[in-house]
Amino acid sequence: MTEQAEAALPEGLISEWRPGRTTIVAWTLAQLPIAAVGILVYLGVATRGDYPTSGTYGLLEIAAALALILGLAALHEAVHGLLMFAFGARPEFGVLRLEGVPAGFYATAPGHRFTRRRYLVIALAPLAVLAPLGLPACLLPFGEFLAVPFGLHLAGCIGDVDIARHVLRAPSDVLVEDLRDGMRLWKIEA
Secondary structure (H helix, E strand, O other): OOHHHHHHOOOOEEEEEOOOHHHHHHHHHHHHHHHHHHHHHHHHHHOOOOOOOOOOOOHHHHHHHHHHHHHHHHHHHHHHHHHHHHOOOOOEEEEEEEOOEEEEEEEEOOOOEEEHHHHHHHHHHHHHHHHHHHHHHOOOOOHHHHHHHHHHHHHHOHHHHHHHHHHHHOOOOEEEEEEOOEEEEEEOOO
16 A cells, blocks of 8 residues: 555554455355355255255246245345344445445445454354254255255355454454445554
């Protein structure tokens, strides 16, 4: 960063991070094996290890699966938002667009700064809550049907895990401001 750019930073701001095209491609590539393994694990639980060798799904089943995938994505963001609220923020929700194309949902708390520990809890909570919840859900009579939505949700948590990795690399005494599409790290004011 140049001196001129440093002078333009607001006082106390250490850095700002937003995933770029390379990061998004890396996340997408990492999601493929995670989704495959996740689907196999959830399907293994649903079938008690007796994996089906074939199956047919009609338009109704496909539409229901898409609705479940979207529902899990919304629930994922609701978990983020609930914890933001619990930690004193006023979360906002919306649809994230990348180059004008809807790419997912988001929960954010503009202007609120969380301690590093609290932000890590916020970032990783959907993974810690919803991924294990999929295991008993797959034991339901229609559990095979839930394997794909839960497997895709598991893969979708890659962004939260990478964000947590960035936060863990920051000094332990930073404050983290969540952005709709990234985060800012701030010095703790004296």
